[in-house]
Amino acid sequence: MAEKLKIGLLGLGTVGSGVPLILEEHKEKISQITGMDIEISKALVRNEERMAYHAGRFNFELVDDFDEILNDDEIQIVVELIGKIEPAKSYISKALENGKHVVTANKDLLAQYGSKLVSLAQGNHVDLYFEGSVAGGIPILRTIANSLAADSIQKVYGIVNGTTNYMLTQMISESKSYDDALKEAQELGFAESDPTNDVDGIDAAYKMVILSQFAFGMNITVDQVEIKGIRDISVDDVKMAQNLGYEIKLIGSSELCDDSISVEVSPMFIPKTHPLATVRNESNAVYINSQGVGNSMYYGPGAGAKPTATSVVSDIITIAKNIKMGTVGHRFNAFKFQTKITKDNSVFSKYYFSVELPDVYGQMLQLAKIFTESGVSFEQIVQHKSEKENARIIIITHSASKCQIKRVVYELSNTDGFKVLSQYKVFGE
Numbered sequence: 001m002a003e004k005l006k007i008g009l010l011g012l013g014t015v016g017s018g019v020p021l022i023l024e025e026h027k028e029k030i031s032q033i034t035g036m037d038i039e040i041s042k043a044l045v046r047n048e049e050r051m052a053y054h055a056g057r058f059n060f061e062l063v064d065d066f067d068e069i070l071n072d073d074e075i076q077i078v079v080e081l082i083g084k085i086e087p088a089k090s091y092i093s094k095a096l097e098n099g100k101h102v103v104t105a106n107k108d109l110l111a112q113y114g115s116k117l118v119s120l121a122q123g124n125h126v127d128l129y130f131e132g133s134v135a136g137g138i139p140i141l142r143t144i145a146n147s148l149a150a151d152s153i154q155k156v157y158g159i160v161n162g163t164t165n166y167m168l169t170q171m172i173s174e175s176k177s178y179d180d181a182l183k184e185a186q187e188l189g190f191a192e193s194d195p196t197n198d199v200d201g202i203d204a205a206y207k208m209v210i211l212s213q214f215a216f217g218m219n220i221t222v223d224q225v226e227i228k229g230i231r232d233i234s235v236d237d238v239k240m241a242q243n244l245g246y247e248i249k250l251i252g253s254s255e256l257c258d259d260s261i262s263v264e265v266s267p268m269f270i271p272k273t274h275p276l277a278t279v280r281n282e283s284n285a286v287y288i289n290s291q292g293v294g295n296s297m298y299y300g301p302g303a304g305a306k307p308t309a310t311s312v313v314s315d316i317i318t319i320a321k322n323i324k325m326g327t328v329g330h331r332f333n334a335f336k337f338q339t340k341i342t343k344d345n346s347v348f349s350k351y352y353f354s355v356e357l358p359d360v361y362g363q364m365l366q367l368a369k370i371f372t373e374s375g376v377s378f379e380q381i382v383q384h385k386s387e388k389e390n391a392r393i394i395i396i397t398h399s400a401s402k403c404q405i406k407r408v409v410y411e412l413s414n415t416d417g418f419k420v421l422s423q424y425k426v427f428g429e
Contacts, residue, residue: 002031005320006041008069008100009060010091011082012051015105015132016043018309019079020058023316030313034320042069044082066091070098077319079312080104089113096120096128101328103315105132105308111206115219118331125329127322129315134207135160135284137307138300139314144214144288145333151292153215155429158252160207162282162302163191163198164230165250169280171238172247178233190282200229201250201265208252208263211286215254216261217337224341228266237354237422240394241269244380246352247277248424255347260340262347269352269396269426275299276427289429344402350379350426351397351405358417359391367393370415374407376400396426 009016020040023030031037040060045051048062055062066087069075078095080088080102088109092102097120104110110117110133121128131141135158144153159165166188167181176184182199185191197203205225212220230250241248246269254263270277275297279285284302289295301307322328357363364383371378380396397405405423412418 002035002037005034005036005038005077005323006072006075007038007316008072008075008078009040009043010066010069010078010080010088012043012045012054013081013083014305015308015312016079016081017054018305019081019312020054020060022306022309022313024058026313030317034317035324036320038316038320041075042072044069066094070094070100075100076323077101077103077316079316080106081312083108085109085112089117092117093120096124096126099124099126101127101319101323102129103312103319104128104130105312106130107133107203107206107210111209111222114210114213122329122331127319127328127330127332129318129332130210131315132308132311134210135286135298136162136300136302136304137310138284138286138298138302139311140286140298141210141214141332142314143298144211145335148288148290148293149335151290153288153290154256155289156208156211156215156254157276157287157427158204158208158211159249159276159279159283159285160211160252160302161198161201161204161250162284163195164201164204165279165284165302166190166282167199168230168233168238168248168250171233171235172242173280175235175238177235178231199231201227202229204250204252204265208254208265211252212254212261212263214333214335215288216256217333217335218261218339220261220263220339220341224263226264226266230267232422233267234422237424240354241352244269244382244394244396245272246270246426247272249276249279251276251425251427255342257342257346259338260342260346262342267424269424271427274427295429344406347402348399349402350399350428352422352424352426353393353395353397353408354421354423355393355395355412356390356419356421357393359389363391363417364393366415367418370411371395371397371408374400374404374411376404376408392421399428
């Protein structure tokens, strides 16, 4: 008879309810891979009556006190799927201190306290895995930590927020406004009633913190990520991007420059010919440039019960194998490097500008002078008649540094009659 491995599950929400389902559906395969029969013993819930169906179907006990899981010596793995910072942080910390292995998909917590929790796990010689925290069902963290361990990653670009990608898809394909796209995303359950974390790029920033640690071994904070969301994207910007051969995507980027990295979340113009431009609706994708492999993209569902639960169960399987082989206590990602943030004068990209200015003699010359004196040149320039006596000028620059672009924005904003309507990065490898 196979050895039993018991789990304490925290939360039976969308992802939590998917875990017992995956364990049951693939029970025989999991048993063969691990040499163990893995089962959920107890689940922590707020409303036992509402969750009784799951307990009855999969034969586990419901509890409303975490101590009943913490003090159960038969439970070796705690799976945290309740989200937010607290009480998740306290529960995970106590579990690790009590010698229990932990699996979590809590990106908010890991982005802010991940390094402390990893150290706590190592100090107690237990495992901490969190594949489901980034890009749902895409095994991107394990791919970077294992499959690309022999490679040197140079750049990571991610469409890692399904809500905003769904909204932008609707704005592009259906010509919907931001407000209409958000309303539809909320009605379909892709966006929360308060969509701030998604539409302002915060959720994507959390994931880029984790991806940067895996790709470059650097522990950065969310405060070190430059974040710009999608609230200000207009239908005009979407149409102009299309006319110029691009699609707008909210992109998380982390790029290596010598021994430092630049991490950013912002809307970006992606060439229609690039694989990232084909990622539609709520799907996620991570595009990696590395010295050995070159360019590779990892695509799939970014959320949902089964996709994310599959990643969670994969972590459980990894821990089960480690227990069997006596190799617990190692970091999920062992790559560590001194954290350095690239200075703005060393971060280069092309940029899109939409500028409104008076449609009178001499204004175009003034516009060109501002860019030229900032050391920024034009790759494309298009003029559109705007309202009243103004002109709308569309510019795609050649590659310029962040410092140069900031100077351009400052000068434009402080020139009478000039108004920067929008400004976005243009993807370039």
